[in-house]
Amino acid sequence: MNSIIDMTQSQVKLQDFDPSVGLNRGSSKIKEICWYLVKVLFFLSALPYPNSLKAFLLRKFGAKVGTGVVIKPRVNIHMPWKLEIGNYVWIGEESFLLNFELLKIGNNVCISQRAFLCGGNHNYKKPEMPYRNGPITLEDGSWVGASCFVCPDITIGTDCVVSACSVVKNNLPANTICEGNPAKPVKSRW
DSSP states (O other): OTTSOOTTSOOOOGGGOOTTSSOOOOSOHHHHHHHHHHIIIIISSSSOOOHHHHHHHHHHTTOEEOSSOEEOTTOEESOGGGEEEOSSOEEOTTOEEEOSSOEEEOTTOEEOTTOEEEOOOBOTTSTTOOBOOOOEEEOTTOEEOTTOEEOSSEEEOTTOEEOTTOEEOSOBOTTEEEEETTEEEEEEOO
């Protein structure tokens, strides 16, 4: 009978969470603090700073950024040193790029308003809830619609469209229109 868990008491022990396990921040604390200051001034601001300035700042903090990139106001980029953006990418207002692991955005990709690319997570099956992070890849020509949520360890295929408000929990194939929670292919794009 000792193996039966008392379901009236929580098993979660957040006091045992160790932030150093499962997350390689990839930069010094000083660099991270400097990035947060730059992010608040130039990225989270509603002011429409030039895209070339934003691309320049991202590169200075270690991001790989192609040409013709459009980054609208109020975009939250967590770790630019873990970010690769191809050519002619559009990133819409209030998008959140929580990239605890590599976020790779191909060429001609559109990320619409309020999309949340969430490369960070916690393992809820363990009482201390350690990190369970993963990379996200958006292949060339893909489009993540407005208010979508993309989980860690996801690849969205070439020319795949994820309809607005969808939740991406599994890899999505190329040349498809996907929608829902969880997002699934509903038809061919072309």
